[in-house]
Amino acid sequence: MNIVILDDYQDAVRKLACARKLDPYPAKVYTNNVKGVGQLAVRLRDADIVVLIRERTHITRALLEKLPRLKLIAQTGGVGAHIDVQACTEHGVAVAEGVGDPVAPAELTWALIMAAMRRIPQYVSHLKHGAWQQSGLKAASMPPNFGLGQVLRGRTLGIWGYGRIGRLVAGYGRAFGMRVLVWGSEASRAQARADGCEPVDDKDSLFTHSDVLSLHLRLSDATRGCVRLDDLSRMKPTALLVNTARAELIEPDALVAALNRGRPGMAAVDVFESEPILQGHALLRLENCVCTPHIGFVELDSYEKYFSAAFDNVVNYIKGTPTNIVNPGALHVRR
Numbered sequence: 001m002n003i004v005i006l007d008d009y010q011d012a013v014r015k016l017a018c019a020r021k022l023d024p025y026p027a028k029v030y031t032n033n034v035k036g037v038g039q040l041a042v043r044l045r046d047a048d049i050v051v052l053i054r055e056r057t058h059i060t061r062a063l064l065e066k067l068p069r070l071k072l073i074a075q076t077g078g079v080g081a082h083i084d085v086q087a088c089t090e091h092g093v094a095v096a097e098g099v100g101d102p103v104a105p106a107e108l109t110w111a112l113i114m115a116a117m118r119r120i121p122q123y124v125s126h127l128k129h130g131a132w133q134q135s136g137l138k139a140a141s142m143p144p145n146f147g148l149g150q151v152l153r154g155r156t157l158g159i160w161g162y163g164r165i166g167r168l169v170a171g172y173g174r175a176f177g178m179r180v181l182v183w184g185s186e187a188s189r190a191q192a193r194a195d196g197c198e199p200v201d202d203k204d205s206l207f208t209h210s211d212v213l214s215l216h217l218r219l220s221d222a223t224r225g226c227v228r229l230d231d232l233s234r235m236k237p238t239a240l241l242v243n244t245a246r247a248e249l250i251e252p253d254a255l256v257a258a259l260n261r262g263r264p265g266m267a268a269v270d271v272f273e274s275e276p277i278l279q280g281h282a283l284l285r286l287e288n289c290v291c292t293p294h295i296g297f298v299e300l301d302s303y304e305k306y307f308s309a310a311f312d313n314v315v316n317y318i319k320g321t322p323t324n325i326v327n328p329g330a331l332h333v334r335r
């Protein structure tokens with residue numbers, strides 16, 4: 001079996017002990033600098049198994065048609081919209097989902113909430129530039145209403161996407177004495193009610209009433225662009241929007257437009273439509289936006305867990321006992 005590992009950010013996989021699971025099965029490791037179906041098809045033409053670290057590589061129908069040897073795609077973390085799972089099934093390519101750890105992204109979400117609500121990145125940056133500002137931030141570039149930071153106790157946290165991460169973030173919010181509103185499917189809202197949160201009856205209520213609104217949906221055709229400029233415009237000028245899920249959940253350009261208008265007053269984001277984000281991107285220039293470079297899951301233990309789970313799936317597949325296959329139908333299609 002030829003195994004190719006793509007998207008190996010900063011050689012992380014090679015440095016981690018979990019990669020030793022592949023020792024008996026020689027693997028080529030590439031940091032993915034390949035663009036387009038043609039070049040990718042050349043790089044992957046001898047691969048039986050591809051391990052994807054994150055989502056830079058798009059597995060499309062057109063690419064699959066050029067890869068008759070490919071049998072398994074092993075993804076770290078959840079399978080996202082970058083893999084055409086239906087086309088994989090039709091081509092007999094099994095897709096294995098890695099198991100992520102929701103704690104690291106949930107804690108990063110909270111780190112961003114606290115940093116943004118107390119304006120910590122801005123205070124740190126002003127202080128480093130010699131400005132001792134204790135009674136609120138003042139600068140020509142500050143949007144109106146930016147003002148002072150705010151405490152969380154007694155304020156309202158809104159959660160859209162009450163899954164593994166959203167549920168943890170909600171629990172931390174309750175520990176801070178926040179009222180927690182949840183919007184989502186009937187099942188999500190029932191779970192939220194059982195957990196002591198308040199399900200809301202419509203999306204508008206979530207955007208209108210939240211002081212902090214955090215997105216935790218998965219990206220799919222159904223959720224792409226589900227947050228529109230209209231929704232953001234309903235938010236309070238003092239409110240914070242947090243996105244550690246996927247950038248494409250928000251309509252293109254809507255977040256920049258909304259922040260420029262001051263509703264919501266602030267955003268904190270860990271995910272971008274194109275990663276790495278280009279220097280000079282509008283979100284990086286906005287004083288009322290805190291950005292981190294997709295580090296929700298980047299933490300020693302969860303790094304090991306993400307990669308280790310993906311490699312377990314590879315080894316189990318080779319041994320003939322595939323695990324965590326999201327499209328079991330593919331296993332019955334002759335290659």
Ligand SMILES: NC(=O)C1=CN([C@@H]2O[C@H](COP(=O)(O)OP(=O)(O)OC[C@H]3O[C@@H](n4cnc5c(N)ncnc54)[C@H](OP(=O)(O)O)[C@@H]3O)[C@@H](O)[C@H]2O)C=CC1
Nearest residue numbers: 105162163164165184185188216217218220244245296297
């Ligand atoms: N920044 C980072 O490093 C990380 C980011 N993430 C991202 O965080 C987000 C949440 O992850 P996680 O909590 O593990 O996800 P889960 O699958 O546990 O939950 C996601 C929620 O999204 C909703 N949803 C909408 N459409 C779908 C769909 N097609 N399939 C499944 N759920 C759907 C569901 O809510 P409902 O039933 O109400 O519709 C579900 O509860 C994801 O976007 C993930 O990619 C994850 C790990 C690290």
Ligand SMILES: O=C(O)C(=O)CO
Nearest residue numbers: 054076077078100297
């Ligand atoms: O698993 C995920 O969805 C992540 O964002 C980590 O790459």
